[in-house]
Amino acid sequence: MWWQRTLTLRPRSRGFHLVTEEILGQLPELRQARVGLLHLWLQHTSASLTVNENADPAVRRDFERFFNRLVPQDEPGYEHDYEGPDDLPAHFKGSLLGVALQLPVSNGQLALGTWQGIYLGEHRDHGGARRVVATLQGEAG
Numbered sequence: 001m002w003w004q005r006t007l008t009l010r011p012r013s014r015g016f017h018l019v020t021e022e023i024l025g026q027l028p029e030l031r032q033a034r035v036g037l038l039h040l041w042l043q044h045t046s047a048s049l050t051v052n053e054n055a056d057p058a059v060r061r062d063f064e065r066f067f068n069r070l071v072p073q074d075e076p077g078y079e080h081d082y083e084g085p086d087d088l089p090a091h092f093k094g095s096l097l098g099v100a101l102q103l104p105v106s107n108g109q110l111a112l113g114t115w116q117g118i119y120l121g122e123h124r125d126h127g128g129a130r131r132v133v134a135t136l137q138g139e140a141g
Helices: 020-022 029-033 057-070 086-098
Strands: 002-009 015-018 033-042 047-053 102-104 116-122 130-140
Touching: 002 020, 015 057, 020 116, 029 033, 029 130, 033 047, 047 057, 047 102, 057 086, 057 116, 086 116, 086 130
Parallel strands: none
Antiparallel strands: 002 130, 015 116, 033 102, 033 130, 047 116
């Protein structure tokens, strides 16, 4: 079976946000897959998707601090600043982390590890709602 849908994630402040449940809440068809792969594609260049720690919120805050040091916002010499000083640094962070995930599906659920969750990295001060194309391929069970 193949199935595809565009999901909308609610607007969030700048930072890293656990969005696993928000994504799963929009994918009831996932429960039909005995085995498969879920591909998530974020349709934006100033945000990112990644998988990491889902229990301690300090990890997400530390991610934000780390990436802000790695890609400082007020670095002189950036040419692409049409949408403000957070514009180009957001694109850098999006490229570093990526906009796609491929996740295993087993018995109608994501086969994530015990402490794994899906993060949305919101790299803009006011990024707005974010669209994710979800493509499920697998075998119904």
